[in-house]
Amino acid sequence: MEIQVAIILLLATVIIAAAAIYLLATIMQLFKINSGLAVVLPLVGQIVQKTAPVNPIVDDINANLVVTRDALENLMLKKAGPDSAGIVESLFPGEGAKFLRRVGRTGKVVNVGTVYTRGVGILAGLGRGAPIGVAHAKGAAVRDPRYSTTEVAKLYPAPPDRRDPSRVIPKSPTIGKDPVHSPYEPTSTPGQRTRDAQGRRIDTPPEHH
Amino acid sequence: MSETLADAALWITVLVLIGSAVLLVACLKRVLKAAVSIPPKIDAIAGVAAAASKDLDAVAVLLTTQDYIKSIRASVLDYGGSLDAALPDY
Numbered sequence: 511m512e513i514q515v516a517i518i519l520l521l522a523t524v525i526i527a528a529a530a531i532y533l534l535a536t537i538m539q540l541f542k543i544n545s546g547l548a549v550v551l552p553l554v555g556q557i558v559q560k561t562a563p564v565n566p567i568v569d570d571i572n573a574n575l576v577v578t579r580d581a582l583e584n585l586m587l588k589k590a591g592p593d594s595a596g597i598v599e600s601l602f603p604g605e606g607a608k609f610l611r612r613v614g615r616t617g618k619v620v621n622v623g624t625v626y627t628r629g630v631g632i633l634a635g636l637g638r639g640a641p642i643g644v645a646h647a648k649g650a651a652v653r654d655p656r657y658s659t660t661e662v663a664k665l666y667p668a669p670p671d672r673r674d675p676s677r678v679i680p681k682s683p684t685i686g687k688d689p690v691h692s693p694y695e696p697t698s699t700p701g702q703r704t705r706d707a708q709g710r711r712i713d714t715p716p717e718h719h
Numbered sequence: 720m721s722e723t724l725a726d727a728a729l730w731i732t733v734l735v736l737i738g739s740a741v742l743l744v745a746c747l748k749r750v751l752k753a754a755v756s757i758p759p760k761i762d763a764i765a766g767v768a769a770a771a772s773k774d775l776d777a778v779a780v781l782l783t784t785q786d787y788i789k790s791i792r793a794s795v796l797d798y799g800g801s802l803d804a805a806l807p808d809y
Contacts (some may be wrong), residue, residue, distance in 0.1 A: 589802070
Protein backbone atom coordinates (compact mmCIF):
# COMPACT_ATOMS: atom_id res chain seq x y z
CA MET A 511 0.00 0.00 0.00
CA GLU A 512 2.78 2.44 0.80
CA ILE A 513 4.55 1.71 -2.51
CA GLN A 514 1.44 2.60 -4.50
CA VAL A 515 0.96 5.87 -2.64
CA ALA A 516 4.60 6.73 -3.19
CA ILE A 517 4.26 6.04 -6.94
CA ILE A 518 1.16 8.24 -7.11
CA LEU A 519 2.94 11.06 -5.34
CA LEU A 520 5.94 10.68 -7.64
CA LEU A 521 3.76 10.75 -10.77
CA ALA A 522 1.91 13.84 -9.55
CA THR A 523 5.21 15.57 -8.95
CA VAL A 524 6.48 14.62 -12.41
CA ILE A 525 3.28 15.91 -14.04
CA ILE A 526 3.44 19.23 -12.20
CA ALA A 527 7.14 19.65 -12.97
CA ALA A 528 6.66 18.88 -16.68
CA ALA A 529 3.74 21.28 -16.90
CA ALA A 530 5.76 24.00 -15.22
CA ILE A 531 8.79 23.52 -17.49
CA TYR A 532 6.80 23.49 -20.73
CA LEU A 533 4.53 26.38 -19.68
CA LEU A 534 7.51 28.52 -18.68
CA ALA A 535 9.15 27.85 -22.05
CA THR A 536 5.91 28.73 -23.79
CA ILE A 537 5.62 31.95 -21.80
CA MET A 538 9.16 32.90 -22.84
CA GLN A 539 8.23 32.38 -26.47
CA LEU A 540 5.10 34.51 -25.99
CA PHE A 541 7.30 37.34 -24.67
CA LYS A 542 9.43 37.05 -27.80
CA ILE A 543 6.31 37.13 -29.97
CA ASN A 544 5.08 40.21 -28.15
CA SER A 545 8.35 42.08 -28.70
CA GLY A 546 8.39 41.02 -32.37
CA LEU A 547 4.84 42.25 -32.93
CA ALA A 548 5.77 45.53 -31.28
CA VAL A 549 8.31 46.00 -34.10
CA VAL A 550 6.01 44.84 -36.89
CA LEU A 551 2.87 46.79 -36.02
CA PRO A 552 4.32 50.32 -36.53
CA LEU A 553 5.72 49.20 -39.90
CA VAL A 554 2.30 47.91 -40.92
CA GLY A 555 0.84 51.22 -39.82
CA GLN A 556 3.31 53.03 -42.06
CA ILE A 557 2.32 50.82 -44.99
CA VAL A 558 -1.36 51.53 -44.42
CA GLN A 559 -0.65 55.25 -44.18
CA LYS A 560 1.43 55.32 -47.34
CA THR A 561 -1.02 53.27 -49.41
CA ALA A 562 -4.08 55.25 -48.33
CA PRO A 563 -3.99 57.76 -51.25
CA VAL A 564 -3.28 55.08 -53.88
CA ASN A 565 -6.88 54.05 -54.51
CA PRO A 566 -8.27 57.54 -55.20
CA ILE A 567 -5.32 58.36 -57.47
CA VAL A 568 -5.61 55.11 -59.42
CA ASP A 569 -9.38 55.58 -59.73
CA ASP A 570 -8.82 59.08 -61.10
CA ILE A 571 -6.20 57.82 -63.57
CA ASN A 572 -8.53 55.02 -64.69
CA ALA A 573 -11.41 57.47 -65.15
CA ASN A 574 -9.23 59.72 -67.31
CA LEU A 575 -8.02 56.79 -69.40
CA VAL A 576 -11.58 55.47 -69.87
CA VAL A 577 -12.80 58.88 -71.02
CA THR A 578 -9.90 59.12 -73.49
CA ARG A 579 -10.46 55.59 -74.76
CA ASP A 580 -14.20 56.16 -75.23
CA ALA A 581 -13.56 59.39 -77.12
CA LEU A 582 -11.05 57.72 -79.45
CA GLU A 583 -13.32 54.73 -80.01
CA ASN A 584 -16.26 56.96 -80.87
CA LEU A 585 -14.04 58.92 -83.24
CA MET A 586 -12.91 55.64 -84.81
CA LEU A 587 -16.53 54.55 -85.28
CA LYS A 588 -17.43 57.91 -86.75
CA LYS A 589 -14.58 57.92 -89.24
CA ALA A 590 -14.05 54.26 -90.10
CA GLY A 591 -17.54 52.85 -89.58
CA PRO A 592 -17.74 49.06 -89.79
CA ASP A 593 -14.01 48.81 -90.51
CA SER A 594 -13.19 50.13 -87.03
CA ALA A 595 -12.89 46.74 -85.39
CA GLY A 596 -10.68 45.49 -88.23
CA ILE A 597 -8.37 48.47 -87.86
CA VAL A 598 -8.15 47.95 -84.11
CA GLU A 599 -7.49 44.24 -84.70
CA SER A 600 -4.71 45.04 -87.15
CA LEU A 601 -2.98 47.29 -84.63
CA PHE A 602 -3.68 45.28 -81.45
CA PRO A 603 -4.32 41.61 -82.28
CA GLY A 604 -7.16 40.20 -80.20
CA GLU A 605 -8.59 43.60 -79.30
CA GLY A 606 -11.01 43.89 -82.24
CA ALA A 607 -13.67 41.66 -80.67
CA LYS A 608 -13.34 43.45 -77.33
CA PHE A 609 -13.72 46.77 -79.14
CA LEU A 610 -16.94 45.54 -80.77
CA ARG A 611 -18.31 44.38 -77.41
CA ARG A 612 -17.45 47.71 -75.77
CA VAL A 613 -19.24 49.73 -78.42
CA GLY A 614 -22.23 47.38 -78.32
CA ARG A 615 -21.92 46.03 -81.85
CA THR A 616 -21.70 42.57 -83.29
CA GLY A 617 -20.18 41.06 -86.38
CA LYS A 618 -17.09 39.39 -87.69
CA VAL A 619 -13.80 41.13 -87.06
CA VAL A 620 -11.69 41.15 -90.21
CA ASN A 621 -8.10 42.11 -89.58
CA VAL A 622 -7.54 44.89 -92.09
CA GLY A 623 -3.81 44.44 -91.78
CA THR A 624 -3.96 40.93 -93.18
CA VAL A 625 -6.01 42.06 -96.15
CA TYR A 626 -4.11 45.18 -97.07
CA THR A 627 -0.61 46.26 -96.41
CA ARG A 628 -0.12 49.42 -94.41
CA GLY A 629 -0.87 52.40 -96.63
CA VAL A 630 -3.02 50.48 -99.06
CA GLY A 631 -5.67 50.17 -96.36
CA ILE A 632 -5.62 53.93 -95.96
CA LEU A 633 -6.08 54.37 -99.69
CA ALA A 634 -8.94 51.88 -99.62
CA GLY A 635 -10.57 53.88 -96.86
CA LEU A 636 -10.19 57.13 -98.72
CA GLY A 637 -11.38 55.79 -102.06
CA ARG A 638 -14.03 53.41 -100.86
CA GLY A 639 -14.92 50.97 -103.57
CA ALA A 640 -12.15 52.14 -105.84
CA PRO A 641 -10.24 49.34 -107.57
CA ILE A 642 -6.90 49.53 -105.86
CA GLY A 643 -4.17 48.31 -108.14
CA VAL A 644 -3.77 44.57 -108.08
CA ALA A 645 -0.05 45.05 -108.27
CA HIS A 646 2.43 47.80 -108.80
CA ALA A 647 3.93 48.07 -112.22
CA LYS A 648 7.28 47.48 -110.58
CA GLY A 649 7.89 45.57 -107.38
CA ALA A 650 5.84 43.25 -105.28
CA ALA A 651 2.05 43.12 -105.27
CA VAL A 652 0.41 45.44 -102.79
CA ARG A 653 -2.18 42.78 -102.02
CA ASP A 654 -2.57 39.12 -102.73
CA PRO A 655 -4.00 38.94 -106.26
CA ARG A 656 -5.32 35.39 -105.70
CA TYR A 657 -7.50 36.12 -102.70
CA SER A 658 -8.02 39.86 -103.05
CA THR A 659 -11.61 39.51 -104.22
CA THR A 660 -12.49 37.20 -101.36
CA GLU A 661 -10.89 39.46 -98.79
CA VAL A 662 -12.64 42.54 -100.16
CA ALA A 663 -15.93 40.64 -100.11
CA LYS A 664 -15.34 39.96 -96.43
CA LEU A 665 -14.70 43.62 -95.76
CA TYR A 666 -17.72 44.97 -97.63
CA PRO A 667 -21.25 43.59 -97.68
CA ALA A 668 -21.41 42.85 -101.39
CA PRO A 669 -20.37 44.32 -104.74
CA PRO A 670 -22.68 47.10 -105.93
CA ASP A 671 -24.52 44.87 -108.41
CA ARG A 672 -25.37 42.30 -105.72
CA ARG A 673 -25.92 44.76 -102.92
CA ASP A 674 -29.18 44.77 -101.01
CA PRO A 675 -31.03 47.85 -102.33
CA SER A 676 -32.73 48.36 -98.96
CA ARG A 677 -29.35 49.14 -97.43
CA VAL A 678 -28.26 52.66 -98.18
CA ILE A 679 -24.53 52.42 -98.75
CA PRO A 680 -22.86 55.53 -100.11
CA LYS A 681 -21.00 55.03 -103.35
CA SER A 682 -17.71 56.57 -104.32
CA PRO A 683 -17.98 60.13 -105.57
CA THR A 684 -17.60 60.47 -109.35
CA ILE A 685 -15.39 63.41 -110.23
CA GLY A 686 -16.70 65.50 -113.13
CA LYS A 687 -20.25 64.15 -113.08
CA ASP A 688 -21.78 67.41 -111.98
CA PRO A 689 -19.04 70.01 -111.83
CA VAL A 690 -19.65 73.58 -110.89
CA HIS A 691 -18.21 74.99 -114.10
CA SER A 692 -18.56 72.47 -116.91
CA PRO A 693 -17.05 73.30 -120.32
CA TYR A 694 -20.13 71.68 -121.89
CA GLU A 695 -22.84 73.65 -120.20
CA PRO A 696 -24.74 76.09 -122.45
CA THR A 697 -23.71 79.72 -122.34
CA SER A 698 -26.13 82.48 -121.61
CA THR A 699 -24.61 84.75 -124.35
CA PRO A 700 -24.33 83.90 -128.07
CA GLY A 701 -20.54 84.01 -128.20
CA GLN A 702 -18.32 84.47 -131.27
CA ARG A 703 -16.11 82.07 -133.23
CA THR A 704 -12.49 83.18 -133.47
CA ARG A 705 -11.53 80.39 -135.98
CA ASP A 706 -13.36 78.80 -138.91
CA ALA A 707 -13.97 75.09 -139.49
CA GLN A 708 -10.47 74.65 -140.95
CA GLY A 709 -8.79 76.34 -137.99
CA ARG A 710 -7.97 79.58 -139.77
CA ARG A 711 -8.23 82.70 -137.65
CA ILE A 712 -11.17 84.96 -138.44
CA ASP A 713 -10.28 88.61 -138.18
CA THR A 714 -13.78 90.03 -138.27
CA PRO A 715 -16.32 87.52 -137.21
CA PRO A 716 -19.56 87.71 -139.23
CA GLU A 717 -22.53 89.16 -137.44
CA HIS A 718 -25.57 86.95 -137.01
CA HIS A 719 -29.04 88.43 -136.94
CA MET B 720 -11.46 -8.41 0.59
CA SER B 721 -11.85 -4.65 1.04
CA GLU B 722 -8.09 -4.32 1.27
CA THR B 723 -7.71 -6.09 -2.06
CA LEU B 724 -10.24 -3.71 -3.67
CA ALA B 725 -8.44 -0.65 -2.31
CA ASP B 726 -5.19 -2.04 -3.58
CA ALA B 727 -6.62 -2.52 -7.06
CA ALA B 728 -8.07 1.01 -7.03
CA LEU B 729 -4.66 2.45 -6.20
CA TRP B 730 -3.02 0.55 -9.06
CA ILE B 731 -5.69 1.83 -11.48
CA THR B 732 -5.00 5.37 -10.24
CA VAL B 733 -1.31 4.87 -10.92
CA LEU B 734 -2.03 3.73 -14.48
CA VAL B 735 -4.36 6.67 -15.09
CA LEU B 736 -1.73 9.09 -13.79
CA ILE B 737 0.92 7.58 -16.07
CA GLY B 738 -1.36 7.96 -19.10
CA SER B 739 -2.27 11.51 -18.13
CA ALA B 740 1.38 12.44 -17.70
CA VAL B 741 2.30 11.13 -21.15
CA LEU B 742 -0.67 12.90 -22.76
CA LEU B 743 0.04 16.17 -20.94
CA VAL B 744 3.71 16.17 -21.92
CA ALA B 745 2.82 15.46 -25.56
CA CYS B 746 0.31 18.35 -25.62
CA LEU B 747 2.63 20.80 -23.93
CA LYS B 748 5.43 19.80 -26.30
CA ARG B 749 3.26 20.62 -29.30
CA VAL B 750 2.21 23.97 -27.81
CA LEU B 751 5.84 24.85 -27.16
CA LYS B 752 6.83 23.80 -30.69
CA ALA B 753 4.14 26.06 -32.17
CA ALA B 754 5.17 28.95 -29.93
CA VAL B 755 8.85 28.52 -30.87
CA SER B 756 8.03 28.59 -34.56
CA ILE B 757 6.28 31.99 -34.37
CA PRO B 758 9.15 34.43 -33.52
CA PRO B 759 11.25 33.66 -36.65
CA LYS B 760 8.17 34.28 -38.80
CA ILE B 761 7.52 37.56 -37.05
CA ASP B 762 11.13 38.58 -37.65
CA ALA B 763 10.71 37.76 -41.33
CA ILE B 764 7.47 39.74 -41.48
CA ALA B 765 9.19 42.68 -39.82
CA GLY B 766 11.92 42.62 -42.48
CA VAL B 767 9.41 42.47 -45.31
CA ALA B 768 7.26 45.20 -43.76
CA ALA B 769 10.28 47.48 -43.41
CA ALA B 770 11.25 46.90 -47.05
CA ALA B 771 7.65 47.40 -48.21
CA SER B 772 7.34 50.60 -46.22
CA LYS B 773 10.54 51.88 -47.82
CA ASP B 774 9.34 50.90 -51.31
CA LEU B 775 6.07 52.72 -50.75
CA ASP B 776 7.96 56.01 -50.52
CA ALA B 777 7.63 56.02 -54.33
CA VAL B 778 3.84 56.26 -54.06
CA ALA B 779 4.20 60.03 -54.06
CA VAL B 780 5.28 59.76 -57.70
CA LEU B 781 1.71 58.66 -58.50
CA LEU B 782 0.64 62.26 -57.99
CA THR B 783 2.95 63.26 -60.85
CA THR B 784 1.59 60.39 -62.95
CA GLN B 785 -1.93 61.61 -62.26
CA ASP B 786 -1.05 65.06 -63.56
CA TYR B 787 0.64 63.54 -66.62
CA ILE B 788 -2.44 61.44 -67.40
CA LYS B 789 -4.67 64.50 -67.14
CA SER B 790 -2.48 66.47 -69.56
CA ILE B 791 -2.29 63.48 -71.93
CA ARG B 792 -6.06 63.19 -71.85
CA ALA B 793 -6.44 66.85 -72.76
CA SER B 794 -3.91 66.51 -75.60
CA VAL B 795 -5.54 63.37 -76.98
CA LEU B 796 -9.00 64.94 -76.87
CA ASP B 797 -7.69 68.04 -78.66
CA TYR B 798 -6.04 65.81 -81.25
CA GLY B 799 -9.25 63.82 -81.66
CA GLY B 800 -11.19 67.02 -82.18
CA SER B 801 -8.75 68.08 -84.87
CA LEU B 802 -9.04 64.68 -86.58
CA ASP B 803 -12.82 64.93 -86.37
CA ALA B 804 -12.68 68.23 -88.21
CA ALA B 805 -10.01 67.14 -90.70
CA LEU B 806 -11.26 63.70 -91.75
CA PRO B 807 -14.61 63.04 -93.43
CA ASP B 808 -17.12 60.86 -91.62
CA TYR B 809 -17.76 57.34 -92.81
